[in-house]
Amino acid sequence: MSLAPTRTDQQAQPDDAATPTASGTPADGPSADVTEAVLAIARRAKVAARALATATRGTKDAALHALADALVTHADEIVTANADDVARGRENGMTAGLLDRLTLTPDRVGAIADALRELASLPDPVGEVVRGSTLPNGLRVRQLRVPMGVVGMIYEARPNVTVDAVGLTLKSGNAVILRGGSAAASSNQAIVRVLGEALVAQGLPADLVQSVDEFGRAGGVALMRARGLVDVLVPRGGAALIQTVVRESVVPVIETGVGNCHVFVDASADPAMALEIVLNSKLHRVGVCNAAETLLVHRDIAPTFLPVALAALNEGGAVLHGDATSSDLAPQGVDVLPATDADWETEYLAAELAVRVVDSLDEALEHIRTWSSGHTDAIVTQHLPSSERFVAEVDSAVVNVNASTRFTDGGQFGLGAEIGISTQKLHARGPMGLGELTTTKWVVTGEGQVRA
Amino acid sequence: MSLAPTRTDQQAQPDDAATPTASGTPADGPSADVTEAVLAIARRAKVAARALATATRGTKDAALHALADALVTHADEIVTANADDVARGRENGMTAGLLDRLTLTPDRVGAIADALRELASLPDPVGEVVRGSTLPNGLRVRQLRVPMGVVGMIYEARPNVTVDAVGLTLKSGNAVILRGGSAAASSNQAIVRVLGEALVAQGLPADLVQSVDEFGRAGGVALMRARGLVDVLVPRGGAALIQTVVRESVVPVIETGVGNCHVFVDASADPAMALEIVLNSKLHRVGVCNAAETLLVHRDIAPTFLPVALAALNEGGAVLHGDATSSDLAPQGVDVLPATDADWETEYLAAELAVRVVDSLDEALEHIRTWSSGHTDAIVTQHLPSSERFVAEVDSAVVNVNASTRFTDGGQFGLGAEIGISTQKLHARGPMGLGELTTTKWVVTGEGQVRA
Incomplete structure (x- = not known):
């Protein structure tokens, strides 16, 4: 659905939402004042989350529509605030691509509002009975899906992420605390103000949506340390941001988005299918986490497949x-630079691809084991045992057989909107939708049962 | 099932598996040698886990039976090693209760072996299709349950936890790295040796079960820092151990076990039912995490209920x-010490109970919100709206209506054996069985689909 394009925020961007210093470690912690201010925000969020936890789907969906309407009503105000960010970005030498992604127009605000309306149409995960049974002693045991409570989002420039995060957390019954990129500070401030007023008009607490942007980087660090008040932190952005949050946070983190994705063209691959999958995985959209970064080709098919593929990629x-082998197989006029380990390791997020010829499926698996970020890896093959081994042995969030890596997306998977793509194994793995922003609670109901 | 009794390891015990110094922070990190040795262990575990990840249920269950047989065959050897631990414990002034829990006899080894056989009879969580569908473009999308990979266990004295951890991780397709309490070091060493030999005899890698006990506390700290190699750490023991691991680990942690559990006797409660639930929750077994630590009583029922309840608890x-109110209601001869905030906060893990009279359900909810550890909280009531509010508003892993807190247990819930009780919201909440030791993987199968 329309939230999917927001994943371009996972492009390489100035990593200003986190706090790495030159040494890669954060500056000494936030001041006592900032810490106390952020903790106060988190406490208010916890109280607000309580009100929302028991809200009906009707209440939440009505609020989502009201937020959408408010964005449209106040589009001019938001676009004006955004113009400040764009002007500052231009002064600071932001690239044309990033400037475009930062820019809001009334139409774009309308599209962002529509995404909230689409969220309202999705099922409410809260209240789902995950499992349940009646025990021999008559106790009824049910595991129910309930909101997390308070979700922290630390993210980079694109202001539409602000709205997505608010929509997804609201629909899943959570309060959200935002720490956005300074490049979008004015836009985010305007958006949070508009959304907060709309919540209050709906009889919901404004504290459901709060920002710590006013405290700059220290606000983000204070958020990472608010264990017990913030239930989960979701960093969303480039690798540096994510690594900083993972390293520094004492609040549980869901690691998202870094995608060093592979396509392996097996000896038995249909060459036309393989070519289409490789081109789509690499070039359909280059700055996103589910784009392919490395092509592995089986030695038996390389002499026929690679010259065509390299020419098309070059084209x-x-x-x-x-x-060396791929380089030798490149047709005249197609430059292949020598690949080093840095190439196997790099998430280019650009029209750039590392290529390697492997002797066997085993060598492909070993390469992926060594270099994959565990996001999405694909095999193109007509050989069933190869596809089965690939699926069983590749330890990634998503494993594709004869399909482009670009499908790894909550919208594409039919989960509705997504808040990011988890590359960790705990709690959520792969596209994270509304369900991944919830936890569960066991409810045990009896008539006085005690343990013998 | 028979693994349930192992939860007595959550009793207060010398917290020697972690590394708190007098100041509560760990000593400076492990030496480079220890770090490298532990990382080497973790790398071997990762390789071994790969072999197990694709093993069939038949292979794993046969291995569990072989491990059980090996424990019985080598029971004398294990009991002899255990005698060293018991003698050392006695010299060090360990209490009779702890000594009893530490002690292994051939019969107890037999019971531990039987628990492994019961694990073999449980369904295999690996391979379960959690959800799946065919998308409009023909792609088949499935979310499959797969092993985590490498599980780290940091735990305290009882040697049966060693066997439980091995059995649960093996059945769920994972390798395990153990860091047990030094009080059980000889027993654990003997058990790991016996189990490792039995694995090899089954054609499985001995590296599926490794220990870092030889490195002492530094081994535990090195394990907490092995991010990327260890997929999840499960600390199991007292509050100090758990807090240390949560604070120090950069590996994802599942927090377990601290249970400051409440029973709230509502105005409408059936007094006889309430009395039985209170006595069972507090006194059925006092040193366990699912025992009640605080009794809250509604003011309207207190004058009739509390004198009887306090007398029975005293008895x-x-x-x-x-x-003050509960104290005033105590019958002659029943001492009620003045409760302070420390009492509301404390997990006594003993025949000790804090008692408070509250004016309303709201006050009970507020008390629980303030002091509960989020493990298990119970209401006794005949009033449906009160039970519904309690279930909706108490933010704990398990919420009971008219049932003893003592039921919070994987065995009691019908989940089979448990590796601990999670009090966090991420990944697992409440009793953790085999399923909670797995993650998922999305498998996308197509015939050349690319994204438009």
């Missing part, structure tokens, strides 16, 4: 880095 | 701490 504008 | 050997 499509891809910069190529390859091992 | 049952409970030391009582109460607010």
Whole structure:
């Protein structure tokens, strides 16, 4: 659905939402004042979350529509605030691509509002009975889906992420505390104000949506330390941001988004299918986490497949880095730069691809084991045992057989909107929708049962 | 099932598996040698886990039976090693209760072996299709349950936890790295050796079960820092151990076990039912995390209920701490010590109970919100709206209506064996069985689909 495009925020961007210093470690903690202010925000969020936890779907959906209407009503105000961010970005030498992503127009605000309306149409995960049974002693035991409570989002520039985060957390019954990128500070401030007023008009607490942006980087760090008040932190942005949050946070974190994705073209692959999948995985959209970064080709098919594939990739504008064999197989006029370990490791997030010829499925699996970020890896094959081994042995959130890596997306998977793509194994793995923003609670009902 | 009794390891015990110094923070990190040795262990575990990840249920169950047989065959050897631990414990002034829990006999080894056989009879969580569908473009999308990979266990004295951890991780397809309490070091060493030999005899890698006990406390700290190699750490023991691991670990942690559990006797409660639930929750077994630590009584029922309840608790050997009202209601000869905030906060893990009279359900909810550890809280009531509000508003892993808190247990819930009781919201909440030791993987299968 329409929230999907927000995942371009996972492009390489100035990593200003986190606090890495030159040494890669954060500055000494936030001041006592900032810490206390952020803790006060978190306490208010916890109280507000309580009100929402028991709200009906009707209440939440009405609020989502009201938030959407408010965005449209106040579109001019938001666009004006956004113009400040864009002007500052231009002064600071932001690239045209990033400037475009930062820019809001009334139409774009309308699209963001529509995404909230689509969220309202999704099922409410809260209250789902995950499992349940009646025990021999007559106790009824049910595991119910309930909201997390308070969700912290630390993210980078794009202001539409602000609205997505608010919509997804609201629908799943949670309060949200936002720490956005300074590049979008004015836009985010205007959006949070508009959404807060709309919540109050709906009889909901404004504290459901709060920001710590006013405290700058220290606010983000204080949020990472608010264990017990913030139930989960979701960092969303480039690798540096995510690593900083994972390293520094004492609040539980869901790691998202870094995608060093592979396509392995097996000996038995249908060459036309393989070519289409490789081109789509790499070039359909280059700055996103589910784009392919490395192409592995089985030695038996390389002599026929690679010359065609490299020419097409080159034609499509891809910069190529390859091992000696792929380089030898490149047609005249197609440059293949020598690949090093840095290429196997890099998430280019650009029209750039590393290429390697492997001797076997085992060598492909070993390469992926060594270098994959565990996001999405694909095999193209007609050989059933190869596809089965690939699926069983690749330890990634998503494993594809004969399909483009670009499908890894909550909207594409039919989960509705997503708040990010988890590359960790705990709690959520792969596209995270509304359900992943909830936890469960066991409810045990009896008539006086005691343990013998 | 028979693994349930192992939860007595959650009793207060010397917190020697973690590394708190007098200041509550760990000593400076492990030496480079220890770090490298532990990382080498973790790397071997990761390789071994790969072999197990694709093993069939038949292979795993046969291994569980072989491990059980090996424990019985080598019971004498294990009991002899255990005698060293018991002798050392006695020298160090360990209490009779702890000594009893530490002690292994051939019969107890047999019971531990039987628990492994019962694990073999449980369904295999690996391979379960959690959800799946065919998308409009023909892609088949499935979310499959797969093993985590490498599980770290940091725990305290009881040697049967060693066997439980091995059995649960093996059945769920994971490798395990153990850091047990030094009080059981000889027993654990003997058990790990016997189990490792039995694995090899089954054609499985001995590296599926490894220990870092030889490195002492530094081994535990190195394990907490092995991010990327260890997929999840499960600390199991007293509050100090758990807090240390939560604070120090950069590996994702599942927090377990601290249970400051409440029973609220509502105005409408059936007094006889309430009395039985209170006595069972507090006195059925006092040193466990699902025992009640605070009794809240509605003012309207207190004058008739509390004199009887306090007398019965006193009769049952409970030391009582109460607010002024409960103290006034105590019958002659029943001492009620004045309760302070420390009492509301404390997990006594003993025949000791805090008692408070509250004016309303709201006041009970507020008390629980303030002091509960989020483990298990119970209401006794005949009033449906009160039970519904209690269930909706108490933010704990398990919420009971008219049932003893003592039911919070994987065995009691019908989940089979448990590795602990999670009090966190991420990934697992409440009793953790085999399923909670797994993660999921999305498998996307197509015939050349690319994204438009």
